[in-house]
Amino acid sequence: MxxxxxxxxxxxxxxxxxxxxxxxxxxxxxxxxxxxxxxxxxxxxxxxxxxxxxxxxxxxxxxxxxxxxxxxxxxxxxxxxxxxxxxxxxxxxxxxxxxxxxxxGPHPALLTVLERRLDEQVSLEERGETTVLLVGRGSTDPDANAEVCKVARLLWEGRGYAGVEPAFVSLAAPDVPSGLDRCAKLGARRVVVLPYFLFTGILPDRVRQQAEGWAAAHPEVDVRQADVIGPExxxxxxxxxxxxxxxxxxxxxxxxxxxxxxxxxxxxxxVGQPQQPHHHPEDSSGGHGSGHHHDHHGGHAHSH
CATH class of the missing domain: 3.40.50.1400 (Rossmann fold)
Incomplete structure (x- = not known):
């Protein structure tokens, strides 16, 4: 069977x-x-x-x-x-x-991979003087943004980093430069920018570009960039x-x-908004168009 x-x-x-x-x-x-x-x-x-x-x-x-x-x-x-x-x-x-x-997410297995990505950038001895900027996608859904903040806290607990701050690359605050500003104001002299993404793509590339721009303007801070989670x-x-x-x-x-x-x-x-099927531009069966590549406001069903 x-x-x-x-x-x-x-x-x-x-x-x-x-x-x-x-x-x-x-x-x-x-x-x-x-x-x-x-x-x-x-x-x-x-x-x-x-x-x-x-x-x-x-x-x-x-x-x-x-x-x-x-x-x-x-x-x-x-x-x-x-x-x-x-x-x-x-x-x-x-x-x-x-x-x-x-x-x-959030899940301990993913936290393990995130920690591995950080270990690729800083040694165990450097953790106590390293602040992490965890950068999520960002959403118009406050619950989704709160999940990224939860991951930041879980990643900080028990691992010895100076701090783990959340930021977002789109649709939500703080953005990457603002997140790095906050890290610096909290006294960070070394920051690892950690993209909270499964695979490479336009948004992780944007995270890297924005972090590079901020680092160029703030040479007093050692900014390092970690990789995405990947097919671990x-x-x-x-x-x-x-x-x-x-x-x-x-x-x-x-x-x-x-x-x-x-x-x-x-x-x-x-509350209670109806669902609308999501149309793929290569799907000729109808639905909404391909221009909606941002966060959507479709309804939420719990009887799947």
């Missing part, structure tokens, strides 16, 4: 190297898990679109899918766009069913953990501070 397929869902990027890193990771998981149908697709910007990944697996006889969003935090894409897209695929392929998992063994195992818990129905999405359920100050109008 064919087990439920592992369907990895990515946001997409205009950076070909980043898109290929996602596709390579999907292939890697397939090779590491023989006998398990594995596929992956994007909701926008990059091929293959999610619809193609589902069509390929369905063509091989797959009828049950466990979809794992390959994203670090629950923002508009994970809360609204991806489940809406899965609902659309269920309509396109009668007889198929979809269980929806939760995003990857811990990431592969975490995805499989999310797959297994999805099959068990152990989803535990972060509903307590979700702006689609709770009236947060300034976001009261988001």
């Amino acid at each position: 064919t087990p439920p397929a592992l369907l990895l869902v990515g946001h997409g990027t205009r950076d070909e190297a980043g898109a290929e890193a996602f596709r390579a990771f999907v292939r890697q998981l397939g090779e590491q898990n023989p006998g398990l149908p594995v596929g992956g697709g994007f909701i926008e910007l990059s091929p293959p679109p999610l619809a193609d990944a589902v069509r390929e697996l369905a063509g091989k006889g797959v009828r049950s899918f466990a979809a794992v969003p390959l994203v670090l935090v629950s923002a508009g894409h994970a809360k609204g766009d991806i489940p809406a897209a899965l609902a659309r695929e269920e309509q396109r392929h009668p007889g198929t069913s979809y269980a929806y998992g939760r995003p990857l 063994p811990e990431l592969a195992e975490l995805v499989m953990e999310r797959y297994r818990e999805t099959l068990k129905g152990d989803l535990r999405m972060n509903c307590d501070s979700c702006m689609y359920r709770v009236k947060l100050p300034g976001f009261e109008d988001r």
Whole structure:
């Protein structure tokens, strides 16, 4: 009997190297898990679109899918766009069913990789005099931004760094230069800029460029730059953990501070917003256009 397929869902990027890193990771998981149908697709910007990944697996006889969003935090894409897209695929392929998992972070396995990325830049002896600027994507969803702050705190606890400060590369404050300003005002003379991203892409490149610009204007501060998380063994195992818990129905999405359920100050109008399927520009079936490559405001469903 064919087990439920592992369907990895990515946001997409205009950076070909980043898109290929996602596709390579999907292939890697397939090779590491023989006998398990594995596929992956994007909701926008990059091929293959999610619809193609589902069509390929369905063509091989797959009828049950466990979809794992390959994203670090629950923002508009994970809360609204991806489940809406899965609902659309269920309509396109009668007889198929979809269980929806939760995003990857924060998780101790990812903290281990982040620490490894920092170790590539500073020695153990340098930790006490090193401040880390953890830079997330940024979102219009305050819950998603709070997750990045949580990761910063978890990364600081017990590891001996002088401090770990959060920042964002888009849509949220503080931005990278402001985050570096804060580190300097707190007395930092060595800062490691740590991008909180799975793979390379336009936004991690932007983080690097902004940090380089700030460092050039502040030569008194030693600014070093760490790499993205990448296709590490811990990431592969975490995805499989999310797959297994999805099959068990152990989803535990972060509903307590979700702006689609709770009236947060300034976001009261988001409560109960309906979902809209996310249209991929290469998907000819209709939906909204490809220009929406920023954070979306799709509704939040908890009955996936």
